[in-house]
Amino acid sequence: MSIPIIIDCDPGHDDVFAIWLAAGNPNIDLRAITTVAGNGRIEHTTHNALVACTVAGIRDVPVARGASGPLKGELRPAEWIHGANALGGPVLPAPTIELDDRDAVTLIADVLTASEEPVVLVPTGPLTNIAHLVQRHPELVSKIEGLIWMGGSTGRGNVSPYAEFNAWADPEAADIVLRSGVDFTMVGLNISHQALITREVRARIAALDSPLAAFGVELLEYFCSTYEQFEGMPDGPLHDPITVAMLAEPSVATSVRTRIDVECEGTQTRGATCVDLLNFLQRPANATVALDLDVERFWSLIEDAVTALGRVSA
Ligand code: RIB
């Protein structure tokens, strides 16, 4: 029985691989893709989601455009990592997938309403759309099986000493979603920095020998180049697909129930996910946090999905 999911994303190099893993893995039933501003402006992340589907031959999944900025403050795109168009590197083909007429929140609400079974939400960008959803449609929280988010960190940040980009981009949204009552899982930098795109990984994907694999390698090469230049990491971390991998094969990662609070006020710490792993504050657990990744199994899942999609999209 495949797991019904909706991906809400800000493509973004690693978001593209999350989409491909969801579409290419038999344990996942990708019902919809929605976009949010984050890595880039909404017009770029939306265009890139359509490109990700076009190159992979994903033609039966509705794609809808979402929020163009955070609940509070201004959009600050991660152009230094993802490029001015949020998907730097390869020449992007013109999308052949049409954008859905609905906005992101309407599409998610429609999918949740129409689904016989609850659906898992997989946000891999700022949580702006999901915050709008739970505020506008509180009655649909019961149709959300769970939410597994790439964001936050049990340790240091990547855009400030203590804040990870997706949390930092819209901390108010993260706080609202965390308090909404959804079954919340955090896939933070503490685990995503185990998914390093080594030269060996790039060679393995190149060896899949399909136009899709070649496009994917161009994305990875660009992503690694900017990570080396700006983060001092020659092997960039492929953050977002870990969310989908954990749904497709739960044994791919370990996790623990714990307490998370999002810092929305701190002068130095705004956007930090305060994860009380040692329960210093003796507050009830409110989330599951991913800890350790089976790295080899993770990359095998990525390769299998690119292989499966590469056959249909050639
Ligand atoms: O901090 C990493 C996260 O920010 C990833 O989701 C990446 O795509 C960016 O959105």
Ligand code: CA
């Ligand atoms: Ca992302």
